[in-house]
Amino acid sequence: MLLKSVDNIFWLGRYLERLDDTARLVNATSHLLIDSHKDTQFSWPVLLDVMGLDSKTALANYQLPPDATPEQASIEYAVMAHLISNSASTVSIRHTCSQLKYNARSIRQLIPRDMWEELNKLDIFLQQHCQQPGGRQQRYNLMTEVSRRCQMVVGVLDGVMLRSDAFDLFNIGRHLERADMTTRIMDVMVLQQLQPTQIKRPKFRWTSILNALGGIESYHYYLAHQSGDVDAIDYLLTYADFPRSIAYCLNRVAASAKGLPHSISILQQVHQLQALLKTEPLTELSTEQLHQLIDHIQAGIINLHKVIATPAENLSRAQLSA
């Protein structure tokens, strides 16, 4: 494959996973509401903060009442519009899908016909159905459908695409994005606990997060088979058998990178991230420390991204002279 295409195929994987995971993030918060007591306050702008935005700036365009509190319905609507329907928002599902389509178009020659068709159907569906964020029930169904359609694309690709550098880069992109989004979804929980308005700190309601990540049963399995004091944080960060854990994603990135010319640089970066997961006794971390750890992991993912996307600059000295 062409050197130039590295970036596009890698981003194709990232955007596809981001679509799926944004839908899961939205549903994780819906779960959280269903699980909560009716008086529980949920701070909607946190969802934008974890996506790396400044929620105040982002929400400035939505003409909200000046006295709106973070848990109000008008804020919920604006946050959901920013995550789902507003094509000008860089974190929205519609925007992500346009980026997905752009990258697919740039490397059409690498994409099998069946997958190309599945991508088109996904785009048509999203542009039609994600015009409005909708009410909660409608939203839940829509997000489930978005995830399902993303899985269709991956499934078709897995069944027909040549096992080539392009396939490896696509998978690296997917798993890197998944690791990133899992930390963001975790961060929603963590940041909820950091809200200064909440005096009492209830125990993390991880069930809703695990549900949205499709991992509740395997979490119970994990608890039943793991010795020592472990919880959902260990599970999401270090349990390498769960396909949405950070540990699993890093293993997959490492495995897929083996055949690439700049694999040495990629593996070095992966090892640094893996070391980060091992340094702390996770169960003893305070909420603040956990938030910091998540920040460090996200920074490591950004570095890993840079290494992967610039193969020519990350060849070993021996490879360059060859």
Next chain:
Amino acid sequence: MSVKSFTRGGYPLTENCFDELVSSDGSVRPVAAAIARFIDKHGATELCQRQDQLNQTISDMGVCFTLYSDGNNIDRAWPLDVMPRTIPSTEWQSTSAGLKQRLTALNLFIDDLYNKQRILKDGVVPADLVLQSRNYLAPCQGISPLFGVWANICGTDLVRDEDGRFLVLEDNLRVPSGVSYMLENRTVMKRVFPELFAESTIYPVDDYPHQLWRMLASLSPRHSDVPCIVLLTPGIYNSAYFEHSFLAQQTGIELAENTDLFVEDDIVYLKKLHGKQRVDVIYRRVDDVFIDPQAFRPDSVLGIPGLIKAWAKGNVSIANAPGSGVADDKVIYAYVPQIIQYYLGEKPLIDNVETFLCLDPKQKSYVLANLDKLVVKPANESGGYGILIGPRSTLAEQQQMAEAIKANPRNFIAQPTLNLSTAPTLCDGALEPRHLDLRPFILQGKELYCTTGGLSRVALKRGSLVVNSSQGGGSKDTWIINDEV
């Protein structure tokens, strides 16, 4: 729509036009019998439903073309009519032989022009006509590509006259496009009409990508290795990018922009993930004057510096070879029958449309006196631009054209307004005749190949003769149907 009206003569045939599916007495041609039976059995509503299903399939498959409008690029869904166009296989065999004959002669002609120029010395084609053409590229003199073939991929536009005879309207020898739509039209139609494909013997079209690859591979200057072939595209914003990426994907060759290629010691290389790779064949979809700023236009941002030198040394093949556009000139077109006779000693199997050359004073006077009846075309435009269709034009347009002809007679030709053939087309729920042409694609490398049928382009407006998709034209799947006993 009354369906019976189609099969029982109520279909409104256009006067003095050959219809592809219906004879002048209103009976359905044998070649369209299966389609007529389908309409009789299922009715008009079903036909409309199939058109809806077809449109959905097109958008699912992402078949589109790009329009430039107000400086923007807009992707439009590819327009395909649900009614196919049918041609008997025996007729296609002779047509295909005529197309191969034509391309063979044109390639001998181009090779001669850049080398010995026998045909000019023998006075068959006026020398200054060729040598002053802006498509005659002097840096190509003295070069002879593999097999002496310059135009490896040709898209020839065919029309039928009122008697149903195929005539050549023009030869596209530069970067002809449309073949991807021929292939995708068939894929769509098979999904929409599986029963019709089961019932008739419709010749397949899907070996084109393999034939294209074989032809390109035959051009490789190195014989021992698996050739490295790339399709050179101007990029994702080009109006034909859909086709470029489609063909690269279907043939398994690399899709490259100029920045992915470079020349070192007169060898062309491709920048790949694992390092540079030597390129053997470039299927260029960039106009030749843009491919090397060192040889042609220095302002080109689409070119690869040094490419022409590498090509001249025989280190890389380029299809179509730079300079082949010299035979893709509507003035040269008028000489093609003589060119065939000169090089092959044969009569053309397919005739030209009668053509008046404005560079000839006598013919020019005739053209100027009959602007309201003729179709006038600039010699070097494509896409249907700059054409005057006499009977549909205003007096002001005719006067404007008269001035243009007087100022530069070499640049214009004129042809009688043709009664292009029609075919039943679904328009607002009814079948109505619409004019159409046909673009088959012919490949020449080591061997000759002609597509089975081609891309049928149809003018969707009533009475219109403009079939270009950029100007509101649509398309039809072209069925070559076995009629041999």
